[in-house]
Amino acid sequence: MAWNEPGGGNKDPWGNHQGNQVPPDFDEIIRNLNQRITQLFGGGGHTGRGDDEHVNWRIIILLIAVLITGWLLSGIYIVDPAERGVVLRFGAYTTVTEPGPHWRIPWPIESVQVVNVDEISSFSHKASMLTQDENIVDVELTVQSRIQDAAYYLFQDQNPEKTLRDATETVVRKTIGGSKLDFILTEGRGAIAVIIQERVQDLMDQYRTGLLVTSVNMQPAKPPDEVKEAFDDAIKAREDKERLENKAEAYSNEILPQARGEAARASANAKAYRDRVIAEAQGEASRFLAVLAEYKKAPEVTRERLYLETIEGVFAHNHKVLVDVPGGNNVFYLPLEQLTKQSSSSSIITAPTTEMIPTDEGRIAPPLRDVMRDRERRLR
Template sequence: MAWNEPGGGRNQDPWRGRDGRGQPDLDDVIKKLQDRFGGMLGGGGGNDSGGFGLLALVLGVILAVWFVAGLYRVEQAEEALVLRFGKYHSTESAGLHWNPWGIDSIMKVDVNQRETMPVRATMLTEDQNIVDIDLQVQYVVTDSRNFFLESSSPIDTLRNSVESALRHVVGGSEMDRVLTDGREAIAVEVHQRLQDYLDRYKTGLMVDKLNIEDAHPPKDVKAAFDDVIKAKEDEERVKNEAEAYANQIVPEARGEAQRMIEEANAY
């Protein structure tokens, strides 16, 4: 028997309700769902109150997520640069902070970490000699605002400033001073001039230490330079030996002359 044929006192049409009243009203179903969920959200069971409760919940969740997203921590060795709409707003120190997410952006920098930059440069001395110099520059960020915003490339500026300061100091020194006992004094002069440059260009960097590791003539002239140094050393050695001999023989000669005078007087 087909489901839509009469019989058995039952109507088996699946599109009719169990009570035989026909197809359920879609509006009634939607209304019941709204009433049920509206009540769960605190509404009074009506369409307006249920919709308002759902909207309030969604807005509350969004607001909570937005608030949490704005929390951030600055570590003890850091500074946080706060930009509002891309422009500088403030600098925050260590601790827990909040800024409106999507409006402010945060840039952190380690203000205690020391970085080292090796530099190798070829310089011309005051007496027109060429020397190759290797040095190490240890630096630290002390002003995050200048480091991020005032200088377009602070690290490149540091390297260029090192070479400029070195060129100025070495250019006013003779080669012997650069290669021998004047190296430490030259490092101090370069350090002072370099820091002046970095402050002038607002890099936010401080030079903590500058050491000249090595200074030597270029390889292609090193052999000739070594010969010159050896000749100077030989000259100094011969001079010292001559002075030592003179210091020995002159008193002896004077003593002999005095003895001969005394012997002559005795006759």
């Protein structure tokens, strides 16, 4: 029966009557505590009042010191290399501690929340979106992130992961909506992933979520299933176009150097021909001026010499000789080529020139050698 229930008497928990309430004796409480500690450490169980008066204050002080030391030691904590410790004082943010051993004021004054900043978290986002040229495309990407600022992550945003998902969806729709379908399906996938990562990180910094977007991996975009065949045909045609363009470019790279070489060679030949013609013309002009000077001194002699040089040039490569005797009416033919073929000796070749050749009128024509010598004497 409880002491304060009806019929339970007027006694209180300390044995006093209800009508005469006396507060508990502090010395009595200390004596009882001292007795129990003494029994705990092997002391005798003395119950006499004379013994209780001698309180072992050393044991009490030692116990208090042990309690204080244990309380202070409870403030030691160790932060792992992949973690950061966020120290709270009466629930308010104080500081962030780096990896290693640290000490804080023990509970209930300060507490520590340890956050893993190296753990990578990822999520996937998939949606059908409208492009700039009003085409529908299915986009799927994976976003990976980790905690960059532990204090921001814990206290600045209520749900950083949800904020990251919402920001990713917003940025993806804006980026895809500002790009054309051909760019998204072909070479633009890598560039779009980089743009999405930068824009999402900007939003995370503005919201101070404490998250760092480490990578955005975008899967190849594809059209809806209803128009997949048409898109496959378009992609095949685009690939054929690129293949033909590459082939044409390779052919161009092969032909152009050859054409440039041919043009350079033709230009060099033309330059050489020009220089040669100019040199020959200058030489002919110089020779003509020299002949002109001699012609002015002796016109007849020069005219005769020019005539002989011309005839010599004409007959130099001709094996057929026609002899015109002065005063005669007919011209006879001297077959030097046939005479050369009949005999290889010099006597046979020179014989016709030493004999008198008859003409049609019965006159004897002088030898060709004598005619040439006579002409030379006259020229002198």
